[in-house]
Amino acid sequence: MSKTEFTYELTQGFLPGHRACAGCGQASAVRLVMEVAGPQVVAANATGCLEVFSTPYPESAWGVPWVHSLFENAAAVAAGIEAALKHQGKLDDIGVLAFGGDGATLDIGFGPLSGMFERGHDVAYFCMDNEAYMNTGVQRSGSTPFAASTTTSPAGRESFGEDRPKKDLPAIAAAHGIPYVATGSISVFADLRRKVKKALSIRGPKYVQAHVPCPPGWGYDEKLSIEMGRLAVDCGLYPLVEWENGEVTRVRKIKPIPVEEYLKPQRRFRHLFRSEDGKAQIAKIQELADANIEKYGLLE
């Protein structure tokens, strides 16, 4: 066998050949999750890029049972699957996963997600955070970072783009007192893998939010995806944190770099580098990063 030959078993959870863009962070993150999860799982998926690029009928990239219903109800559908498996006495053998984008999770599906947490379903929910509604053409979501230009929070003569910071859903999830919450990044692969593994080893509701760069949505060269995610973590804008039963139990330390290094290569922040006022916005972004560093004690 030559070195470049790959064989994929059909039992594998997430198969190649799907239609994600080159450099799609969430395609890699989902593959990671599915490799860790193994074949004894059922997955529910919200409407969004992942659902669209993985299941154009009659094709499917999913090697495990998978269901898509609507944009906002993946957590409720997963809860229904869990309830059914419980009734059938199969919950000890089969894990229930849910996938949603940041829009599906933080915005339109927030109520069902909170309900699923609060009722204590044995479901591992993975939010693929690419920081906008990518599937519909890069509109802002509650997860879009401050000053990012999107198609509905565009930079313009009177605007620096998104005027609000990201919604802190991991903290809100943790406030439900659920057993496990974590933020991860596809660019810090081993860390994300460990968190997925940990989440799947725990009974009850789990929430893992993975930062997943999106080349067309953020506007950078697709070969830089992993680099983009790494810079976000290293500047403090995407703190990698774990909560257990509502308490922070572990953070990933960093040697902070200036936020400009992360912002500069991305088209969504390009406008900030074109004026003095833009620099003032960059200073505000630096303050957000500094606040994260302070809040979670990220300094090495």
Added chain:
Amino acid sequence: MRKMIEGSQAVAEAVGLCRPGVISAYPITPQTHIVEELSQMVADGEIEAEYVRVESEHSAASVCLGAVAAGSRAYSATTSQGLMLMAEVLFNIAGMRLPMVITGVNRALSAPLSIWNDQQDTLAVRDSGWLQLYAENNQEVLDMHIQAYKITEDDRVLLPVMVCMDGFVLTHTYETVDVPTQEEVDAFLPPYDPLYKLDPSDPYTMGAFAGPELYQEIRFEIQRDALASKDVVKEAARDFQAAFGRWMGDVVDAYRCEGADTVYVAMGSVIGTLKDWVDIRREKGDKIGVLKVRCFRPFPLDELRESLANAKRVVVLEKAVSVGAYGILPGEVRAALCGQPNQPSVHAAVTGLGGRDITFDTFDEMEERSQAGEMDFFAGLRQELLEAS
């Protein structure tokens, strides 16, 4: 066993006898007694279902969707605003061909806010792909739920069924109903054994998206199977009769329509009042009958044509308004009879909105106005209020 129980309890008993694996619902008047009753039955260990106490009707329907996809029998109940909030999921469940039953308690829609009965809510989701059965009384309510599971899970159908019952008029009324035994229901309704389910040993992808080259055929199949499900609805009624010795009616049912020049067409509990009124008018020598539409989806086209073949005048009573147009059931009855030999005139009478009582006076008014040739009108309006405004 014959029991004197509330309509809501009759629903709960029927649902319990059908052994759902998952029940999920969100409370809303006048559906509340149904879900309270089921909660108690679960709490007392009388039924073994998982009861998922969701945060909205949208999630109730979504939980049921997930449960059925995973291979369990599921149940929900709602009404009015709750049904509207569910609407997105209802279309989705039908499109995914997931069999389940919900009780669509009939209540008016806001605004103005009203908790009282009409049928605007379930009629608003008539195009969702759900089969819709409308019950006249609580025995029918009970029997219909058992039949509904039989219909929805039939491989020829695989479309969800909504059992529609008038809020308060049926849900909160005590009547004597015959409750079958568990053994009887088990013999009639085998355990749910789906063709496809979410099972790691045989993985399926459910809910994929379809492009323009496929979507239309998939929708066509839904329409084809929904139309053909009429035979299964009839079959379920016949099988039910064979099993339980009770005939609760066909897709339409005629009452005193022999030799009738005028036939009143309606759905739900108002049929009982109409029958009493027709008895009185018949005594006076008026040739009037009643046609009950028990199965609204699939639409009983041939049966309506046949039943109304000799009528000269048809009055369709509707507890809803297709605002800006000319009625939902009346419009469909008109379309069904259009071009038929000796086509009767079809009059649309909107009444009973938001719990307005429908009395013999209302029918007398409908009779007078349709005789005078009025085609589309509201009956039982308080003219003095309209004049004052």
